[in-house]
Amino acid sequence: MIEVKIGNGMAVTDTPVAHIECFDCPIRHRAVCARCETDELEALEAIKYYRTFDAGQTVIWSGDRMDFVGSVMEGIATLSQTMEDGRTQMVGLLLPSDFVGRPGRESAAYDVTATTQLTMCCFRRKPFEELMIRTPHIGQRLLEMTLDELDAAREWMLLLGRKTAREKIASLLAIIARRDATLKLGPTRGRIVFDLPLTREAMADYLGLTLETVSRQISALKRDGVIVLEGKRHVTVPDFDRLLGETGDDSDGGMPA
Amino acid sequence: MIEVKIGNGMAVTDTPVAHIECFDCPIRHRAVCARCETDELEALEAIKYYRTFDAGQTVIWSGDRMDFVGSVMEGIATLSQTMEDGRTQMVGLLLPSDFVGRPGRESAAYDVTATTQLTMCCFRRKPFEELMIRTPHIGQRLLEMTLDELDAAREWMLLLGRKTAREKIASLLAIIARRDATLKLGPTRGRIVFDLPLTREAMADYLGLTLETVSRQISALKRDGVIVLEGKRHVTVPDFDRLLGETGDDSDGGMPA
DNA sequence: CGCAAGCTTGAGTATTATCAAACGAAGTGG
DNA sequence: CCACTTCGTTTGATAATACTCAAGCTTGCG
Known part of the structure; x- marks a missing residue:
């Protein structure tokens, strides 16, 4: 060193x-x-x-x-x-x-x-x-x-200016999930598993929220079955389309046209 | 035509x-x-x-x-x-x-x-x-x-994610004022006069607010003497530094370093 | 004159922030 | 090995900011 x-x-x-x-x-x-x-x-x-x-x-x-x-x-x-x-x-x-x-x-x-x-x-x-x-x-x-x-x-900017806390979290998870799947050549539909590379605080800084709100919304998505958590960072998305439905974007996932 | x-x-x-x-x-x-x-x-x-x-x-x-x-x-x-x-x-x-x-x-x-x-x-x-x-x-x-x-x-993104409604309005006014001053080769300090090129609704869409909040915050800045309005669009800023102080940026005006 | 568009203001509500307490996991030192 | 700390996190209670719904005001125009 x-x-x-x-x-x-x-x-x-x-x-x-x-x-x-x-x-x-x-x-x-x-x-x-x-x-x-x-x-x-x-x-x-x-x-x-x-x-x-x-x-x-x-x-x-x-x-x-x-x-x-x-x-x-x-x-x-x-x-x-x-x-x-x-x-x-x-x-x-x-x-x-x-x-x-x-x-x-x-x-x-x-x-x-x-x-x-x-x-x-x-x-x-x-x-x-x-x-x-x-x-x-x-x-x-x-x-x-x-x-x-x-x-x-x-x-x-659209996310920061117009999305709700829940939509923001879902959008971030979708982005990370999609990228991870692409990297690992996995599917970008159905069941997806990945690790969060960010702390709750970093997620909050990214989404324009407080870390408490991030935590609460993640708990809410977990409670509603949109995601499954093992530990704090390991995420399973049972149905990726369901997650996309929570982002507020249209079904193609909100890529720029 | x-x-x-x-x-x-x-x-x-x-x-x-x-x-x-x-x-x-x-x-x-x-x-x-x-x-x-x-x-x-x-x-x-x-x-x-x-x-x-x-x-x-x-x-x-x-x-x-x-x-x-x-x-x-x-x-x-x-x-x-x-x-x-x-x-x-x-x-x-x-x-x-x-x-x-x-x-x-x-x-x-x-x-x-x-x-x-x-x-x-x-x-x-x-x-x-x-x-x-x-x-x-x-x-x-x-x-x-x-x-x-x-x-x-x-x-x-910083504005959308982290600034208050009042700071957002002040930031937008400062940007328009500065640009207008530059264009007209006027001063970017002291007294500045310009016209708003946007409706309240367009300002709201820019700032991630509702038009009612935009209207209220403009009224508040007017009440506090930060700006003077003639009609809905013609703005006088008596003291540009005072306006900058309302933006939440550091005093250099928040230009990227 | 009457209408429409853009704007302002008010009252009540909702979402998110703030403040506070406590938990679990990992690491440290006695 | 076990307190003890720290960090990241969760959860709760309360407060504040901004939103929603609603009414009414200017200004300009047909």
């Missing part, structure tokens, strides 16, 4: 990771480098390094100088904003292959936190920006990913 | 507009074409056309086939989503130079509505997409604009 100082002086334990060749990278076909040719991958290879974080650790604080951009390799991170008085709102959930940072921006705009064990593939920012100018494939893919994120953010 | 049929059969009055040369375009330096060279502008010129809409008219409905993308030239439009039971949430406010549509997407993802008299500069979608491949300047600018929109969306 190596002690590393980041921006505001907070000490973070940063474990060295075996270097993976881009060619063998598990997120290669979905990340910002998805469209890169072999020579372009080599250029990225030269400016990349890995960092890992434990669950709960902060990757970077809003306002801190940010000398890298990068991709989530493994694990889950969150983007959040905090008001002066402490109210916080999560504004992004970062999954493997998602991109962190904005080329051209000096400092972080949001707090980035690992909610599980997290591995990131980081690129030094300046060289990455120079590479982007020479390599349209990177910018093209980043545009595509950013447009997708914008759609997701707008979907989330 | 020409009668034009759009996607779902709704008739829209569509006024022909004198063709403006890109070179003379008032939004040229801020729109998606901002980085284009002379020859690139000529290529855009060849595939562009203007359309105008009256206040209240729908530009396109979510799910409708969309054969164009384009920029707002003049006026204001909104992007919104509607749930089955009629609850609606505005997810974007489109101002002059803002871009509408997503290259590569066949159908509209949101309802687009003109809230004032609106002029749009439209590009036929297919030729635009082909042009984008040959012209990195367009994609680069679109990436920049999309990243800005994503930041704005995330700022709005």
